[in-house]
Amino acid sequence: MSQKRILFTGGGTAGHVIVNLALIPEFQKEGYQIDYIGSYNGIEKQLIEPLEGVTYHSISTGKLRRYMSKENFKDPFKVLKGLWQASRIIGKKKPQVIFSKGGFVSVPVVAAAKLRNVPTIIHESDYTPGLANKLSFPFAKKILATFPETMNYLPETKSVHIGAVVREELFEGNRQSGLQFLGFHKQKPTIMVMGGSMGSKKINEAIRGSLDELLQDVQIIHLCGKGQLDPSIDRRGYVQYEYINEGLKDLFAASDFIVSRAGSNAIFEFLALKKPMLLIPLSREASRGDQILNADSFVKQGYAMKLEEEELTGDRLLRDLRELMSQKDQFLQQMENYQSEKAKENVIKIIQQEEKG
Ligand SMILES: CC(=O)N[C@H]1[C@@H](OP(=O)(O)OP(=O)(O)OC[C@H]2O[C@@H](n3ccc(=O)[nH]c3=O)[C@H](O)[C@@H]2O)O[C@H](CO)[C@@H](O)[C@@H]1O
Numbered sequence: 001m002s003q004k005r006i007l008f009t010g011g012g013t014a015g016h017v018i019v020n021l022a023l024i025p026e027f028q029k030e031g032y033q034i035d036y037i038g039s040y041n042g043i044e045k046q047l048i049e050p051l052e053g054v055t056y057h058s059i060s061t062g063k064l065r066r067y068m069s070k071e072n073f074k075d076p077f078k079v080l081k082g083l084w085q086a087s088r089i090i091g092k093k094k095p096q097v098i099f100s101k102g103g104f105v106s107v108p109v110v111a112a113a114k115l116r117n118v119p120t121i122i123h124e125s126d127y128t129p130g131l132a133n134k135l136s137f138p139f140a141k142k143i144l145a146t147f148p149e150t151m152n153y154l155p156e157t158k159s160v161h162i163g164a165v166v167r168e169e170l171f172e173g174n175r176q177s178g179l180q181f182l183g184f185h186k187q188k189p190t191i192m193v194m195g196g197s198m199g200s201k202k203i204n205e206a207i208r209g210s211l212d213e214l215l216q217d218v219q220i221i222h223l224c225g226k227g228q229l230d231p232s233i234d235r236r237g238y239v240q241y242e243y244i245n246e247g248l249k250d251l252f253a254a255s256d257f258i259v260s261r262a263g264s265n266a267i268f269e270f271l272a273l274k275k276p277m278l279l280i281p282l283s284r285e286a287s288r289g290d291q292i293l294n295a296d297s298f299v300k301q302g303y304a305m306k307l308e309e310e311e312l313t314g315d316r317l318l319r320d321l322r323e324l325m326s327q328k329d330q331f332l333q334q335m336e337n338y339q340s341e342k343a344k345e346n347v348i349k350i351i352q353q354e355e356k357g
Contacts (some may be wrong), residue, residue, distance in 0.1 A: 005033040005094060006351070007118075009109040010101025011044030014197030014243075018265045019101050019123055021047060022167040026348055028053055035093050037086055039105045043197065045079035047245070055093075059085040061105045061344060067244075079108055086112035097121065097355035100140075102133045112158065114139035119354040121345070125164070125264040127293035128153050141354055146264055147297060160350065162339030164268035170249050171273070178254030181247060182239050184219045193223045193273075196263045196282075197243065199225010202309060203259070203280055210314035211235060214321075221251055257324060259317075262291035262298070262306075271303050271338055276331035278317075280325050283309040302334030 005083035006027055010016040020036070027034060038044035040058040049056040059082040062075030081218050086109045090098075098113045098120040100106040106122075113120045119141040124133050127147045137143060143159040145151055151161050184190055191214075195203045204224050207214070211233070214220060216304045219237040224230075226242045233240070244251060279298065281291035298304035307320050324331070 003033050004031065004355070005035070005096055006355070007035040007037065007090065007093060007095035007098045007109075008048075008101070009037045009098065009106045010103050011038040011042040011105045012103035013263075014043050014047065015125065015225055015263045015265050016101045016103035016106070017044045017047050018167065019125065019165045020099070022165050022344060023347065024051065024054060024097065025168075035089070035095060037089060037105065038111045042103075042105065042107070044103075056108075057085075059089070059105065059108065061108075062105050083112055085116060090116045097351055099123070099351055100133075100136060101125075102130055102136070104132050107132050107135050110136040110139045119357070121347075121351055121354055123165075124150055124154070125268075126150070126290040127264070127297060128290050128308035129287065130288070130290070142350060144350065146268065146343075147294075149293075149297065153160060162346045162350070163343035164265070164272070165343045165347055166269055166272045166340070168344075170252060170269055173249035173251070173253030173273075175250075175253040178247075178250035181250060181295075182219070182221060182254060183349055184239075184254065185238065188217065188219050188237070189256040190219045190221060190254050191257050191259060191321070192223065192251060194223045194258065194260040194266060195225055196261040196266065197225075198221070199228045199242070200261055200280070200282075201225075201228065202312060203261070204230075204311050206314055206317050207259070208233065210318055211238060213314075213318055217322075217325075218257075221255060255282065257321070257328075259321065262295035264290075264294050267294060267298055267304070271298070271335060271341055274332060274335045276328055276335075277304045278307060278320050279304050280307045280309055280312055289345075302340075303331065303338070325335045 008020045034054045036048045036056050037060045060078045062079040100110050100122045110120050111174040121142045123144045143154050144162045148161045148296045193207050215237050222240040224240050258275045258277040262279040279295040281295040295306045305324050310339050326342045
């Protein structure tokens with residue numbers, strides 16, 4: 001029997017890569033030949049290229065900007081080049097199926113797959129679909145959604161709600177190793193601050209501006225984003241990292257509460273790991289507002305508190321964090337009711353069905 005081959009795509013931010021990272025080991029176990037198409041410099045290259053047994057291919061990418069830039073005139077040519085490159089890679093590697101996690105790099109890949117007659121499955125993890133995925137929907141064989149509510153925004157005939165795919169390794173964290181690595185103790189609760197995979201300048205400023213008060217009550221792991229470390233801060237109970245990849249599971253295990261943006265992958269990880277969370281979604285001004293809807297859905301289900309970015313001040317952060325901590329048991333109780341939908345197993349089943357045609 002000829003070798004089974006699957007091609008993954010997705011990138012731009014870690015949110016468009018993490019689900020692929022959760023699925024790749026499963027397909028490796030089943031003996032698939034794995035290819036990945038990403039951009040030349042995106043985070044997907046850093047996260048995927050080092051993986052053993054995965055061949056990473058870079059293609060040219062464009063971006064749709066919300067502002068005027070002379071790059072906007074060059075982008076259609078970059079995308080056409082990407083389409084041509086993706087088509088050549090697909091023609092050469094001959095995957096039986098393609099799995100796309102979205103982001104701009106994925107659009108030419110999904111279009112090329114259609115031209116090459118290879119079935120593509122798209123995954124949408126946000127409450128409302130992103131633009132790259134929307135552009136890709138006509139070319140896809142199936143669309144999978146994390147939130148049940150997202151089904152209202154997807155083509156009815158080929159969409160399925162499957163739930164959140166969470167990396168298996170995150171469940172294997174060790175609290176003691178995490179605390180030891182951080183130089184923290186058990187006497188005060190530990191808060192993890194995550195501004196999404198790229199960090200959030202506004203959240204960083206609010207946390208750093210309130211450190212004196214915060215550190216009286218808690219210890220802080222601050223995942224602040226690339227280029228956003230502040231080396232002038234050297235405080236007991238406060239550690240900062242740009243981005244943590246391999247040790248993240250132990251840091252999660254060491255954390256009692258989370259302060260975070262409301263990117264979909266991140267918040268479902270917090271939920272799966274049962275961490276009460278204060279969510280500060282990216283504002284409508286800076287995005288299509290998807291994180292606000294993600295956060296609202298979690299607030300409605302009793303998993304989270306929400307603090308609007310426009311209302312973010314040091315005082316408000318402290319007040320909301322204290323409230324979150326005082327209601328810990330209620331949040332944990334709601335989270336106990338959450339049943340993970342065996343999403344990973346279902347995605348794998350759907351991919352394998354499509355692969356057989
Ligand atoms: C600015 C932007 O466009 N944000 C979008 C992006 O967010 P973003 O790329 O931040 O994605 P998510 O919040 O969904 O996920 C972040 C992922 O990065 C991981 N992580 C983070 C920090 C770290 O140090 N180590 C680490 O591994 C988290 O565990 C999580 O798995 O994609 C999400 C999913 O489509 C969207 O909901 C967000 O609106």
